[in-house]
Amino acid sequence: MNVLVVGLNHKIADVEVREKLAFSGSKLEEGLLRFRELPEVEEAIILSTCNRVELYANVRDVKKASEAIRQFLSDFHNIRREALGGALYIYDDVEAVRHILRVASSLDSMVVGEPQILGQLKDAFELGLSKKTTGFLLNKLMKKSISAAKRVRTETKIAENAVSISFAAVELAKKIFSELSTRVFMLLGAGEMAELAARHLIGNGVRDVLVANRTYERACDLAKEFNGRALNFDDFIQEMVHADIVICSTGAPSYILQKTQMQKVMKERKQKQVFIIDISVPRNIDPEINELENVYLYNVDDLQGIVDTNVFERQKEAEKAERIIEEEVETFLKWQSSLDSVPTIKALREKAEEIKNEELEKLLNKLQDVGEKEREAIEYMAAAIVNKLIHPPTAALKEDNENKDLLVAAIRRLYGINGEKSED
């Protein structure tokens, strides 16, 4: 019974790699089922977003299972195993739990505090539940992650960060343009933060929306959501002639817009002001473009810099969030360790002894004049009943069983033995 995380995120993998490993659309369900069918894996969840692909599992042998999962990824996505090489991180035990809790709380996000990741994690969990790929361990862990994320959100100001970044972007747009409702807005790529900023802009009156994405269907989906028009990704530079506000988050590994290209665009649009927000990490737009006249290019760091009026305050909030995560990790581990068979056997025996002693006392108090011999006989009988009743479960727990984790959980539940106060 071990939690295992195998995955990659924006910090360690370029978009090309992320895209290759992504479980998008219908591939997600198929992937999840095949992942669960691996003999080494007992429970499975797949979280696949623009910025991360992560596989969560309950496994018995961490080493074997992580090998199997790598193999599965390479088979499923048709990538050579060597190509996967260093592009994956593998966490188990405390680290795995901590990682999942940090992901859920948006501490691992590109823009710390962005709110969408929790929803995406919930969706991944829901799918696992509906396809029955999860069990007691991951269920508990997911619930824990969600409650930890909620605690982080309510007890710290981390979530304000993402909101304030997209707010800052809108405020800037208002200082560049006199009227947002007549401006044309282009969303280049997708991503949690970009979509949040897009929603903010639209909420502030922008109506004319263009969406370009490497995957045309994704562009169509987003265009529908924002009431805009989907573009062919290859045409985005030509279309920039019309765009006044551009949010870019394609996650390409290099610049997709060079200074000379932008110069041409500016010439064609008669030097009308353009506000470009490059949210991508690494950056997608040549920073030198900011030197062009009437072009205002801001990246995440610039926006963060505007928001960061109080770095110290922010750091304090981050530390607070990490402390909450540590607390939650600890309670989860406590619960998990209570699931071992030895403490369970002990707890079961203690519980039985407790009941036996209580009942004996009651009985002996009622029967006033009981002789020593009878008393011994009664006690002997009680002990025999208890032993006989708890022998089969104890024996089952001692046995090296395939479904031991399940058994432990079942016994604890059936006999009402709690390792931890229930939160649900």
Place this chain on the structure above:
Amino acid sequence: MGILLFELALTFYFAATIISITELFKGSKITSKLMFLSVVLGFALHSLSIIYRYFTAGHLPITNPHEATSFFAWCIVLIFFVLHFRYKIGLLSSFVMPIIFLMMLVASFLSRDIKPLSPVLQSYWLGIHTVFAFIGNAAFAMAFGIGIMYLIQEHYVKSKRLGGLYERLPSLQTLDDINYRLITLGFPLLTLAIITGALWAENAWGRLWNWDPRETWSLITWLIYAIVLHARLVAGWRGRRAAILSIIGFLTIIIAFFGIKLIGKGLHVFL
């Protein structure tokens, strides 16, 4: 009486200037109301002083440097009011009131004597030519102030240091649009002023164009603003470039207006 009105107007403009400069550092509703009240009072007194002078002299009071400078300032205040009510631009007064006050201060040092009108000026062209010229130039003066505001705001946005006046200055596009409108107002007026001036010269001296320094400078000014408009429409010179050009344009106007008087005499004897 005329002097008193002028001095009072100057005093109120001075008060408005001081308040509007302090507003750069810290503004409130009270200070901006106080500032605006001072401008309104100053403008009312200023208008009265011009009217008073008109009746005393018996002709339009634009015939000597003092009168001309004072009238120029009056036209700028007039355009300031129009912009103020039309666009409600934050901090506009901080950039325009100093110009107005300085102009009035210069006017206060110039001779205020009312001399008999020279025969050349006794013409209906006086009113037509000068009103075109002054309202046009006042629009350019306003474009100058707006241009400075643009450059400051642009600096904040470009350098990504959004402190200081950033919050209170209007958006770049607003400033750029107003700059463009002011120039499209000023340019035809300047053109008309030059044409009517030429017709007047034809009438007075028998020649349309005399290469008198003021004429030459007006032509230079006209060319600069022609470039501003042409470059904007054809090559998209907007924003920063338009702002810089409108600043340069107004500086040439100032040279034309005050400088020429200092370097020598031309045919525009009255100024």
